[in-house]
Amino acid sequence: MYKNIPLAEKLRPKTLDEVLGQEHLTGNNGTIRKMLENDTLNSLILWGPPGTGKTTLAEIISSTSGRKFFKLSAVSSGVKEVREVIEDAKKQNLFTGKSPILFIDEIHRFNKSQQDSLLHAVEKGWIVLIGATTENPSFEVVSALLSRSQVYVLKSLSFEKLEELAEIALSRYNEEEQTHFTLKEKEALIQYSGGDARKLINSIELVLNQFKNVKEKEITNEDVLSVLQETMALYDKNGEQHYDIISAFIKSMRGSDPNGAVYWLARMIAGGEDVKFIARRMLILAAEDIGLANPNALTVANNCFQAVNVIGNPESRIILSETAVYLACSPKSNSTYKAIDAALAVVKQTGNLPVPLHLRNAPTKLMKDLDYGKEYQYAHSYEGNFVNQEFLPDEISGTQFYVPGENATERKIREELQKKWKGKYS
Ligand code: ADP
Secondary structure: OOOOOOOOHOOOOOOOOOOOOHHHOOOOHHHHHHHOOOOEEEEEEEEEOOOOOHHHHHHHHHOOOOOEEEEEOOOOOOOOHHHHHHHHHHHHHHHHHHEEEEEEOOHHHHHHHHHHHHHHHHOOOOOHHHEEOOOOHHHHHHHHHHOOEEEOOOOOOOOHHHHHHHHHHHHHHHHOOOOOOEEEOHHHHHHHHOOOOOHHHHHHHHHHHHOOOEEEEEOHHHHHHHHHHHHHHHHHHOOOOHHHHHHHHHHHHHHHOHHHHHHHHHHHOOOOOHHHHHHHHHHHHHHHHHHHOHHHHHHHHHHHHHHHHHHOOOHHHHHHHHHHHHHHHHHOOOHHHHHHHHHHHHHHHHHHOOOHHHOOOOOOHHHHHHHOOOOOOHHHHHHOOOOOOOOOOOHOOOOOOOOOOOHHHHHHHHHHHHHOOOOOOO
């Protein structure tokens, strides 16, 4: 009767104690455990990679707190479904007095107006919203929802936790199928899973099914690889390929090849990739690889990001294509990216160096008496709105973090800096 239920589903933890690798949330002092013990349930966002227990936790929260559970996926539902659930939830409130949980999987895929449709019901307390997202909620969740929710971060499962889970999955399989498999090696399975518990259990089920007729076998890395490679194309829609293709896309733009960029963009669009994910990557590339060689690139990429958020598919492809080609054809510089990393390295090395007195804020008389702000020279009082003074702590005076790149815009910047600083910074 239960034959068709995937092993990962059968193994879905039913209690906080069974959840692996999220002790900061589910352990004795874990925030979600405390929240349930104190019965102080508010709306929350679970942020973490796929297969780390977001849906599972939402279901446990619902059953432990005795609330009805509604689930929607932001990929396949919209405002209409949200409204229907909210109407249902309001009726539930009348019966039980406890507002139900509305779990929205992949909430980052909702655009602004879709997210806004949840707001009123959250404010009124008709529902407790639990949103799951694999993307940084500060970019993807509207601020009104974010400010009404607690964000909890889930981690990829560690090697040890995945080993533990592999054994659990193995014994459940053996029990149900009356087999006697053992896992001689687990590295291939674990590496392939990339910290995703669902992927690990699915792979184990897939591999063991291949040897079902022999009933007894020590499974090696080689067995795993041979089965997974054969089935990978069918099975791994969002796995390795996804990362390889986005990597090829970024590298094409960095390498100034608009044709490569458009080709890999097409591969992602044809594969159903989230357009916001693509736009976000371009936003990073604009700053990391183009930077001051063409500062307009960041503006274009940001406009693209805003635009795909309101446009969605299928038209977003046009906006993405314009941006990808623009970025690929822009001159390149990573000088500001290198500058901040160089400065961070110095901060790590030298710690909290004191702020030079003349640069300090001096809001009180006492501070003024202590010479805070004394001898600070106001740049606009000087010719050319510039005066040569020290802005770094003494210990690192003269350190050059920003080295202008070799491109038209930054050559001008370099000239200007040399004129002003007279050799202090090259
Ligand atoms: P997510 O919502 O984060 O993508 P799910 O909670 O739906 O992941 O997990 C999918 C399956 O993976 C579950 O049914 C369960 O078998 C397994 N799983 C995920 N996370 C964990 C975990 N932290 N501990 C144990 N099993 C897990």
